[in-house]
């Protein structure tokens with residue numbers, strides 16, 4: 001804490017992981033040697049930079065850009081870029097740390113990183129977005145490369161923004177190397193990458209439900225958020241027979257007791273992805289109820305899929321979900337449940353998966369995009385989807401390997417942390433003190 005003052009999210013993520021790892025480390029003391037834990041919680045490199053751009057009124061705007069290169073132990077730094085006013089060092093360090101363990105869980109050769117800016121894309125014109133992305137890229141390009149650091153999208157950074165940043169990086173480096181994932185299909189993107197995090201979260205939840213002899217068919221599901229992850233979580237849960245009753249954004253929740261349909265989802269996607277609107281606009285168009293200022297967690301459901309942002313589900317929300325009989329909570333977002341909420345789910349016997357396990361499908365498919373780019377070929381939708389499913393099942397199996405308690409209950413928190421940690425730690429030990 002002394003070394004990272006004013007970084008509550010980072011301390012929260014590190015505390016959660018180390019507390020969960022501790023019993024394992026006590027029985028495997030070699031993982032506490034060679035300063036391994038101290039090294040693991042210190043990012044290898046942090047770049048902070050000025051981003052200047054000119055808005056549509058001709059005024060100069062100054063934002064702050066970041067890239068956290070957390071760990072290269074098992075491959076190039078890999079992790080998304082986030083554009084949101086809440087972005088700061090603490091948030092990005094927590095995300096880069098989590099990303100390192102998550103990427104290890106996929107078993108693909110990717111290290112961990114994260115980056116972004118405090119730039120707020122809301123209300124900006126298309127030209128302003130492009131100018132900002134290009135300005136951001138004029139510094140970022142020095143720090144990335146196909147074998148060094150391969151960023152992707154995250155909150156506020158979708159296919160459009162990745163395209164603008166990747167385009168500028170290509171121009172500045174005079175190289176078409178695969179420096180980004182989440183690219184458009186026309187310039188090296190992978191089929192299923194946009195769907196991958198949401199689909200993967202639902203695939204993972206499907207494996208969790210199987211441990212109780214259940215499937216999604218006929219279950220009620222709440223989803224928070226309405227962005228990339230949320231949209232495809234809704235789609236896959238629906239395809240598996242669930243009734244999805246909510247989506248949300250930072251202004252409130254849409255409640256639709258009849259459940260989403262493919263037609264309603266198409267309207268949501270139009271509103272969010274093309275009109276850059278709010279869920280209240282969607283509610284108006286679809287006739288669903290909009291609950292201003294409310295989070296989805298008061299709605300009784302069997303499965304909850306938090307897909308918006310960190311700390312969006314607290315101990316009070318967890319208590320409400322538990323008393324309403326929730327069976328399974330799988331995180332599509334990164335650290336949406338507070339530590340207290342996560343502990344409450346486990347204590348109540350709710351199947352609970354932390355994001356580093358259940359949302360790893362996005363980065364896993366980014367890994368598949370890198371493989372396709374390196375081979376200079378494209379796999380079909382079916383092929384990528386099948387690999388995604390297989391990877392999610394593999395992560396679930398890894399969680400069970402390390403997360404089954406003596407009483408037979410499953411801690412996905414411990415399972416994911418130990419499985420991810422062992423892979424990174426073994427690689428670090430093998431490569432010496434560097």
Ligand code: NDP
Pocket residue numbers: 153154155156157197225226227228229230248249250251307308309310312332333334335359360362363
């Ligand atoms: P998007 O920008 O597409 O969507 C973000 C959604 O979360 C929006 O609905 C947004 O609403 C909502 N949101 C953001 N901040 C807040 C807030 N403070 N309070 C309430 N709602 C909020 O991002 P993604 O869908 O890509 O990312 C969502 C989460 O999933 C993040 O935690 C991200 O790190 C994680 N993730 C994403 C991956 C990916 O492949 N995209 C991979 C793995 C994890 P609003 O418009 O009101 O801000």
